[in-house]
Amino acid sequence: MSLFKSILKWCCSSSNDNEEEKIQNSNKKENCHIKNPSEDTFIQGHNPFEEGSIIAAPSPKMDGSSTDLPKLKIRIVESTVVPVGTILNINPIGLENSKRNKGDFKTFVGSKLMENGEVLNDFIIDESLKGMGRQHFVIKFNTTIQKYSIADLGEGSGTFVRIDSALVLKDGYIVSFGNSHMTIHYNSIVKTLTIKFLEGPKCNEVFNLNPSNETILVGRMVDCKIRFDDNSMSRYQCSISYEESKGWILTDGIGDKKSTNGTWLFVEDDLEIFDGLVFKAGKTLFEVHIVKT
Structure with missing residues (x-):
């Protein structure tokens, strides 16, 4: 999978859309072709390093032999x-x-x-x-x-990277599981989360989530709000919930039970x-x- 200008365009424009009060499933289907990375560029993701940090020039302590460096x-x-x-x-x-x-x-x-x-x-x-x-x-x-x-x-x-602990979702994240990839748009003003699938059985379907006490289950079971008929996924692939102090949280599997093949975050x-x-x-x-x- 590669991430392109078309994704960036959607992420930027989706903040202007009217977001529904309930979870909605768009029935609109489009061509799900993923372009070659040479054709377009990635959307901008999260950089955990502090802004302005640099890679320093080699010094006597930076020759790879220092025992106090990881x-x-x-x-x-x-x-x-x-x-x-x-x-x-x-x-x-x-x-x-x-x-x-x-x-x-x-x-x-x-x-x-x-x-x-x-x-x-x-x-x-x-x-x-x-x-x-x-x-x-x-x-x-x-x-x-x-x-x-x-x-x-x-x-x-x-x-x-495999998501092994609770992940605070950020605008622009790409999450992958089974044959599916979904992009995340977070509206920090009204605290809503919009999920759009880029690839897989639900390609181009959109789900709008509003803050509530409800945990959104994703998987193959009938009680999953985002339900798949896809054997490459677990019965409960992952869950999404909202916490006032943290925002939207994604967890692999359900409770203490992890998914079989993992839920993954794209490292842009x-x-x-x-x-x-x-x-x-x-x-x-x-x-x-x-x-x-």
């Missing part, structure tokens, strides 16, 4: 081409045994090694026919706050990496551990 150990959990259990060791200046070997605080991963005589990626996952872009995602180390981040680079089928801009983060790109699944010494 490192990443990323294990490949599933893949069609890379052996399961493969470990990517990343220190502040980049991937150890990198193919790009730049030491620029960045680690690029994608399906293509070289282009125009230049090495594109630090690590190659040859899944170009299965959603892996030529330069799919990047992991960066921010020397100002000494933390790592991950961001999708706009090629391939997207980079997604830099997202801070935390210990235990699980993410996917193409058909490859990764698990991250932060090593502090």
